[in-house]
Amino acid sequence: MPSSPFLNGAAYVRGRFVPIAEAAIPVTDWGFTRSDVVYDVVHVWKGGFFRLDDHLDRFEASMRKRRIHPPEDRAAIAGILHRCVALSGLADAFVAMVATRGRPRVFGSRRPADCDNYLIAYAVPWIDVVPKDMQARGAHMWIGATPRVPDHAVDPTVKNYQWSDLTSNLLEAHDEGFDTAVTCDAAGFVTEGPGFNVFVVKDGAVKTPDRGSLGGITRRTALEVCAHLGLPAAIAPVTRAELEDADEVFITSTAGGVMPVSRVMTRILGNDRPGPVYEKVRATYWQWHEDPRFRTAVKPLAEEA
């Protein structure tokens, strides 16, 4: 469908499918004015969702924890995601599901319970969290000065849009000529970056931080890949010093998968290029995209209705 209005992306907002350019939320929606919203992003590669059920599990957990309950149930949400992708015609895509608090039914109410929660979903063209040209040489990572918001103040496992700390460090990284930034907590432990988890490799052992981080689905996949490959890998504390002293660093995100880091601050890792553990993990990560354990073919438009 070359003239489809959905070519740049397709969205669902409160019961209607619209071209992505028309998908918007009211400026008075609490999902915007209080960032009272949870979301998830699953990717589609060569016409198949990757780990769709795991993303739906996490999205449901996020909604439950923040008590945001749109009218659509899990099956309906899955159907909407399929339809957004099918309408967009994209073979590779990012597919977002967003549950927002909405606005009070009662004028003047300040009570979250008085709000009409609703669902937004959309499929848009693929973007890597680290652009492809940077992946070729490995990303240059800055360790930002702004500490991570503590887990007890904002639960990082509830996928949320409150990125101020991550953005502060990203601005700083770009000022310093770096590609991206990682954020440490106030005690000096590594947490995550804007949209990605971090992995360090030292003497063959792989670690990813146990705090201040989203429980990334790509992170989980990378850990499972490590187990599959016989590489020791753990969720554990990672200090800033361990990050700077690592043999290898890589990052994981739904937005791009497993991506290499070749520099951390002034440290050059390995030969200033993507490392061997990264290469192995990445290769298996992409092989698994063909695996029926993880792949759900996107339903064509004729079928999914």
Place this chain on the structure above:
Amino acid sequence: MPSSPFLNGAAYVRGRFVPIAEAAIPVTDWGFTRSDVVYDVVHVWKGGFFRLDDHLDRFEASMRKRRIHPPEDRAAIAGILHRCVALSGLADAFVAMVATRGRPRVFGSRRPADCDNYLIAYAVPWIDVVPKDMQARGAHMWIGATPRVPDHAVDPTVKNYQWSDLTSNLLEAHDEGFDTAVTCDAAGFVTEGPGFNVFVVKDGAVKTPDRGSLGGITRRTALEVCAHLGLPAAIAPVTRAELEDADEVFITSTAGGVMPVSRVMTRILGNDRPGPVYEKVRATYWQWHEDPRFRTAVKPLAEEA
């Protein structure tokens, strides 16, 4: 104009004035998906802005600190606010100005510097942060279990929409049958609530927290009112124990002005009704709304163009 489409509120989005119901931001705007946005709210009472210049000062400071720069300069922003109010026909209103990061000009960019920042503004009917019926008896305040996001992680003086910690405590307060919630930091110092600053009165002396708080314009006005009335008042540390042991508690917000608290957790303050210091501060606060030092008459539609 009884049939005006702007009767429920008027908005300005990227150069166009629209009815409030049509004012929306794209679901892919970083102002939403990263809460990468700053804002301010000024109120209009009986046809006049209150401390408009102070709100514009703070809005400009917030934009500068987050490096969000819409094309409109200060004079243009002021003109837009006047026009939103005039279009709405509201004599009493809340008037928001919002600067959002927007979206990258370059497809796939993850750089804030690549984004087109833009301005949103709107005038909507007045809402009190504590509804009028609760003000009559004094609000019942809950001290939430979720600690405030630390100032060094997210600067609370940059007015932002990242309310997760405040919302967590508000949900808890409503569960417990309270009207609203205040949030303390991890060390047990009082910070603020969802949309308001807090004041405690003990033995005639007035204090408002020095941390975890927005530099509220209504807070500043309340402090100036105290000075005017000869009441000792300071910005200083306030512990949770001091809040629970206060003779009086009141809160301040652009959304309602100076508002009384009659209970803090299980403590009943005074005679379970608004206290005498609150009454005095509130009275002068409203008198000052007539004062030309603070009042800027809203320009009628004919004039402001």
